[in-house]
Amino acid sequence: MHGLMMNQPLLISSLIRHADTCHSDTEIVSRLTEGGIHRYTYRDAHRRSRQCARALLRLGATDGARVATLAWNNFRHFEIYFAASGIGAVCHTINPRLFPEQIAYIINHAGDHVVLFDLTFLKLVEALRPHCPGVRHWVALTDRAHMPAGAASCLCYEELVAAESDDYEWPDFDEETAASLCYTSGTTGNPKGVLFSHRSTLLHAFAINLPDVMGLSARDTALPVVPMFHVNAWGMPYAAAMAGAKLVLPGPGLDGASLCELYQAERVTFSAGVPTLWLNTLAHLREKGIRLPLPHRTIIGGAAASPALIHALESEQGIEVRHAWGMTETSPAGTVNTFKGKHAAMSAEERAAVHAKQGRILPGVELRITDDEDRELPRDGTAFGNLLVRGHWVCREYFKGEGGSILRPGGWFPTGDVATLDADGYMRIVDRTKDIIKSGGEWISSVDLENTALGHPAVGGAAVIGLPHERWGERPLLVVVRRPGQELTAEQMLDFLREKVAKWWLPDAVVFADAIPLTATGKIYKLKLRETYADYFAKNPGTSGHTGAG
Numbered sequence: 001m002h003g004l005m006m007n008q009p010l011l012i013s014s015l016i017r018h019a020d021t022c023h024s025d026t027e028i029v030s031r032l033t034e035g036g037i038h039r040y041t042y043r044d045a046h047r048r049s050r051q052c053a054r055a056l057l058r059l060g061a062t063d064g065a066r067v068a069t070l071a072w073n074n075f076r077h078f079e080i081y082f083a084a085s086g087i088g089a090v091c092h093t094i095n096p097r098l099f100p101e102q103i104a105y106i107i108n109h110a111g112d113h114v115v116l117f118d119l120t121f122l123k124l125v126e127a128l129r130p131h132c133p134g135v136r137h138w139v140a141l142t143d144r145a146h147m148p149a150g151a152a153s154c155l156c157y158e159e160l161v162a163a164e165s166d167d168y169e170w171p172d173f174d175e176e177t178a179a180s181l182c183y184t185s186g187t188t189g190n191p192k193g194v195l196f197s198h199r200s201t202l203l204h205a206f207a208i209n210l211p212d213v214m215g216l217s218a219r220d221t222a223l224p225v226v227p228m229f230h231v232n233a234w235g236m237p238y239a240a241a242m243a244g245a246k247l248v249l250p251g252p253g254l255d256g257a258s259l260c261e262l263y264q265a266e267r268v269t270f271s272a273g274v275p276t277l278w279l280n281t282l283a284h285l286r287e288k289g290i291r292l293p294l295p296h297r298t299i300i301g302g303a304a305a306s307p308a309l310i311h312a313l314e315s316e317q318g319i320e321v322r323h324a325w326g327m328t329e330t331s332p333a334g335t336v337n338t339f340k341g342k343h344a345a346m347s348a349e350e351r352a353a354v355h356a357k358q359g360r361i362l363p364g365v366e367l368r369i370t371d372d373e374d375r376e377l378p379r380d381g382t383a384f385g386n387l388l389v390r391g392h393w394v395c396r397e398y399f400k401g402e403g404g405s406i407l408r409p410g411g412w413f414p415t416g417d418v419a420t421l422d423a424d425g426y427m428r429i430v431d432r433t434k435d436i437i438k439s440g441g442e443w444i445s446s447v448d449l450e451n452t453a454l455g456h457p458a459v460g461g462a463a464v465i466g467l468p469h470e471r472w473g474e475r476p477l478l479v480v481v482r483r484p485g486q487e488l489t490a491e492q493m494l495d496f497l498r499e500k501v502a503k504w505w506l507p508d509a510v511v512f513a514d515a516i517p518l519t520a521t522g523k524i525y526k527l528k529l530r531e532t533y534a535d536y537f538a539k540n541p542g543t544s545g546h547t548g549a550g
């Protein structure tokens with residue numbers, strides 16, 4: 001017997017309509033690419049999204065057409081999110097930090113009909129155009145006054161919007177319709193498209209607004225540091241509209257000073273971003289002696305947040321840190337770390353151990369760990385294995401079937417991560433499968449070594465890679481970036497680690513660098529490091545004097 005409740009499709013347009021109905025005067029504040037701050041409200045955003053919807057339809061973006069963006073977090077990008085998906089087209093957010101060849105590949109693979117770009121990316125667009133013949137329109141996200149000479153053959157967003165009325169009703173359609181498309185950076189092979197549906201987007205938005213996840217409310221001022229071109233800014237534009245939270249969109253200003261200015265001026269209560277951006281911001285806060293307004297809770301994910309970073313933000317600033325894990329393929333929220341009531345009774349050290357984990361499994365998501373024979377491993381917080389995921393907002397297939405059938409028996413998606421799970425549902429990332437160091441038949445977690453190194457007060461950045469080794473298979477090399485003005489020798493670094501990690505985990509060499517290379521999504525670019533230091537042990541034979549796993 002079926003239940004007798006209404007069955008309305010879960011559509012993204014319902015979010016912006018709701019925000020207009022209940023939060024018409026709540027602000028959306030943007031730092032503009034052209035300079036200055038722009039302010040308007042959810043009502044304005046809804047009106048302009050409808051105008052934008054009509055403009056996109058006029059440009060021929062019909063059902064399922066891919067509407068691509070190369071844009072920062074700002075109000076125009078926000079409008080396109082709702083306009084493109086609202087008409088039944090697909091909002092394809094492109095990461096401008098990828099190599100131009102990769103971007104051209106992505107545009108062609110996606111079959112983008114129109115590309116809307118911020119002026120920052122004009123040069124990039126000029127380079128892309130000859131390689132992307134399928135794109136019918138290139139639209140500069142600005143007004144006529146700011147259109148540069150180089151954009152003469154492009155359309156002007158503000159003109160397109162101004163030419164349309166807001167007399168537009170969002171259509172109803174199947175909630176399984178594709179809404180947005182995001183390519184994974186893919187360090188090997190071509191990038192693959194993850195195609196989110198209206199249904200998955202809405203269910204994800206409901207879930208991230210649970211109190212133990214982002215928990216956005218109509219009392220929050222939320223700033224997505226995470227770009228809208230990286231897994232839809234982790235769903236924040238949708239979740240903020242759903243909750244009626246004030247939104248602050250930082251545009252191209254992702255440096256510590258620009259972010260702190262917005263945190264202070266707009267009294268931001270919630271932010272989300274990758275660890276490196278918080279590291280930069282923390283350095284700025286320390287240098288200038290700034291205390292941010294409180295309360296402020298922040299989600300840090302996309303790469304491991306070290307216990308040192310979590311502790312510094314909490315003890316120096318009073319910011320509540322929620323460590324989170326996810327992937328493009330999981331929309332991205334998979335786990336988020338908040339304490340349970342029972343943890344209050346624990347010692348500070350025990351709580352720190354819980355806090356450093358990647359967090360508790362969200363309802364709507366399931367995780368399991370298996371060995372290489374696909375046997376499930378115990379949820380005891382110790383056993384670690386291949387992490388598998390399934391759930392309402394997890395991808396079942398890449399766009400255009402790229403990579404073939406990706407699911408394991410039982411409908412599980414293999415994450416490529418190695419993790420532990422515990423009896424309370426907390427997951428801890430041990431490493432990426434391809435980054436874990438296999439030394440003498442035992443595994444060394446590069447993430448754990450990095451986190452431990454980051455605990456040294458003179459260390460500003462740390463990366464660990466495994467390099468081929470004749471006897472042990474692989475041995476770790478530690479790359480360290482010293483904090484400005486700090487002295488640190490390789491021997492001092494090793495002495496510090498010696499007290500904290502097993503003897504055979506000790507890196508065979510410590511090298512110092514000016515910066516850790518990062519990927520387009522802010523992760524340590526290990527492939528590049530492995531290339532840079534490929535023959536380090538061969539060239540420095542004295543360095544490999546460890547005792548190995550035996």
Ligand code: AMP
Binds near residue numbers: 231304
């Ligand atoms: P992406 O699809 O580019 O967002 O990358 C997803 C991958 O980032 C995951 O499979 C993890 O390897 C890594 N990742 C995400 N969040 C974390 C985290 N909190 N700690 C460690 N690794 C993470």
